[in-house]
Amino acid sequence: MKDNRFKIAPSILSADFARLGAEVEDVIKAGADWIHFDVMDNHYVPNLTFGPMVCKAIRPWTKAPIDVHLMVEPVDSLIEPFAKAGADYITFHPEASRHVDRTLSLIRENGCKAGLVFNPATSLDWLTYEMDKIDMVLLMSVNPGFGGQSFLPETLHKLQECRWVLDQYEKKTGKKILLEVDGGVKIDNIAEIAAAGAEVFVAGSAVFSGKNYEGYKKIINNFRKELDSV
Numbered sequence: 001m002k003d004n005r006f007k008i009a010p011s012i013l014s015a016d017f018a019r020l021g022a023e024v025e026d027v028i029k030a031g032a033d034w035i036h037f038d039v040m041d042n043h044y045v046p047n048l049t050f051g052p053m054v055c056k057a058i059r060p061w062t063k064a065p066i067d068v069h070l071m072v073e074p075v076d077s078l079i080e081p082f083a084k085a086g087a088d089y090i091t092f093h094p095e096a097s098r099h100v101d102r103t104l105s106l107i108r109e110n111g112c113k114a115g116l117v118f119n120p121a122t123s124l125d126w127l128t129y130e131m132d133k134i135d136m137v138l139l140m141s142v143n144p145g146f147g148g149q150s151f152l153p154e155t156l157h158k159l160q161e162c163r164w165v166l167d168q169y170e171k172k173t174g175k176k177i178l179l180e181v182d183g184g185v186k187i188d189n190i191a192e193i194a195a196a197g198a199e200v201f202v203a204g205s206a207v208f209s210g211k212n213y214e215g216y217k218k219i220i221n222n223f224r225k226e227l228d229s230v
């Protein structure tokens, strides 16, 4: 049974790049909720992936939200192109922007939902003055740049802390801010990650290890079973 509390967002970093449109279509048909789109510039992180043109190319393949994770520096010049390419969420690392408040406003002025991304060492203090401008917090449970890494267990404590902050804010203002986790999410840890407070789960290698629609469906169903126990 699909529990709407939780969203599964496969990262296409682990997809077959030679068949990206079909992979996006298959993984959503297999039961995923969002597409996580990892943008790396070989500057902010030591890896290079894809830009707005590839986002535009996959847009017609699914109606599901495209969750663009910018691991780039600088950030601002890529926001309008990704918004035009069909991004629904745009998240960025606050350390990569000279003016975080202005970058968040730019994302929202371009019609997308905005989020901040926190590396394992990044303090949640960046949230203090920006809660009114963010729609989602993304906690990295690995250091950014590569798929297939192991989940950093200390992220569970940071998730609990962040969950508390977001819940207090929602109680005070009525505004819900989503809490997403990214990196090393697997069948054997997703339940405890959800119990710690996450509600959107990025999973790249775990999902795409399924190789095809049937495989994706099996893996996503197993994720759902684990989440049903939370």
Ligand code: DX5
Binding pocket: 011, 013, 014, 036, 038, 069, 071, 142, 143, 144, 145, 146, 147, 148, 149, 182, 183, 184, 185, 202, 203, 204, 205, 206
């Ligand atoms: C890493 C990316 C993650 C990564 C997740 O920098 O932001 O989205 O692709 O991949 P897995 O699920 O394989 O850890």
Ligand code: ZN
Binding pocket: 011, 036, 037, 038, 069, 182, 202
């Ligand atoms: Zn990511």
